Amino acid sequence: FFFDNLLPYIMASSDSTRPVKQMKTDDDRMACATPTDVAASAGFHAAAGVGNACFAYLTHDPTGQPRPRFPQLPADSRTVVLDIEGATTLISFVYDELFPFARTHCKAYLDKHWDEDALQSALNVMRSEASQDVTQPDKYPRAISIPPYSQDTKEHGIECVVKAVEWQMDMDRKISGLKALQGLIWKDGYASGELKGHVFADVFSALQWWKETGVQVYIYSSGSVGAQKLLFGSSKFGDLLSLIAGHFDTAVGAKVEAASYQAIAKQLNVPPAEIVFVSDAEKELLAAREAGIGWPVLCCRPGNKPLTTDSCGFPAIRSFLELCRNADE
CATH class of the missing domain: 3.40.50.1000 (HAD superfamily/HAD-like)
Known part of the structure; x- marks a missing residue:
C-alpha cells in the first residue's frame, strides 16, 4: 500500500x-x-x-x-x-534570509577576504559583467565599473563592489558574478551556523x-x-x-x-x-x-x-x- x-x-x-x-x-x-x-x-x-x-x-x-x-x-x-x-x-527564505544576509555581510566579507583567489575570481566575473552594464545607461542607470584588483586601492574597490551588489540585488538580477559572490558570503554564514538551509x-x-x-x-x-x-x-x-x-x-x-x-x-x-x-x-x-x-x-x-x-x-x-x-x- x-x-x-x-x-x-x-x-x-x-x-x-x-x-x-x-x-x-x-x-x-x-x-x-x-x-x-x-x-x-x-x-x-x-x-x-x-x-x-x-x-x-x-x-x-x-x-x-x-x-x-x-x-x-x-x-x-x-x-x-x-x-x-x-x-x-x-520562497521567503531566499528573499527574507539569504539575500539580506548577503547584503548586510558583503562589506565585511570583502574586507576580510579581499586577497583570496576565490573572491577575486568571483569579482573578475562581476568586473566583466559591469563593463557591459555601464554601456547601457538607459537600462542600468545605477551600473558602476569595478576597478581591477589592487591592494593599494582596496577601499575604493570594496566601495564599488558594494554599490554594484546593492543595485543588482535591488533589480533582482540573476547573473553569474553576483551569484558567485553571494555564494561565498553564504558559505561563511553556513559555516558559522548563522544560516541553516x-x-x-x-x-x-x-x-x-x-x-x-x-x-x-x-x-x-x-x-x-x-x-x-x-x-x-x-x-x-x-x-x-x-x-x-x-x-x-x-x-x-x-x-x-x-x-x-x-x-x-x-x-x-x-x-x-x-x-x-x-x-x-x-x-x-x-x-x-x-x-x-x-x-x-x-x-x-x-x-x-x-x-x-x-x-x-x-x-x-x-x-x-x-x-x-x-x-x-
Missing part, C-alpha cells in the same frame, strides 16, 4: 510537534499526509486558507479547465529536475524515497551550484547532498529559455520527454515544455506568486509526496 511504503520517510522528516495523519479518501491518498496546523515552515501541505492565491488553482486552472494528472516517480520517470525557490524551499519536510521525505527507488534527482536554480550545495548540505535536516545526483545553474543557460532544458537533457543523456521538471515559475515551465520536457509540474507553496493563465496545461502539486509511487501501486 502506497502510504505504508512512504510512512517511514514521512515520520523520519516530521517534527515531533507536528503529527501526521493518513488521508481518508482515495483522491487524497496521493497527498500521503498533512500536518495538523498550516504553518508555512512546517512543510508537507499548506492549506488554501493561508491566503496563497496559487492554491485556488490546484485542480483546475484559471480558466476553469481541469489540470492534467501529475507524474509518478519512479512509475512514469526516473529523472527529476527541481527548482529551489518556491519548490524545495520556502530551509527545505520543506515533504522534500526531505521525497528525496529519501527517490534515492531508495532509483530516481535520479537534479537541482536547477539561478543560484550558483556552490550556493545550492550549501543550502542542501547545511539544511535543517542535515546534509542532503548524498540524495542529489547533480546540480545546474545559469552556466547552462537562463531558466526561461528552452535551450537550457535541452542542454540539461543532453548532459544527462536522457530524452527530454522522460524528464520531470518541478518549478513554481510559470515562465520556466513554459520554456521546459517548449524544450520537449515531458513532465513540467507546477509547485504551489506558501508565499508563491498568484497563478495566471500561463499556468494552464500544467499539473499542479503542493507536496513532493504527490509525485511518489511505484509502478506496481
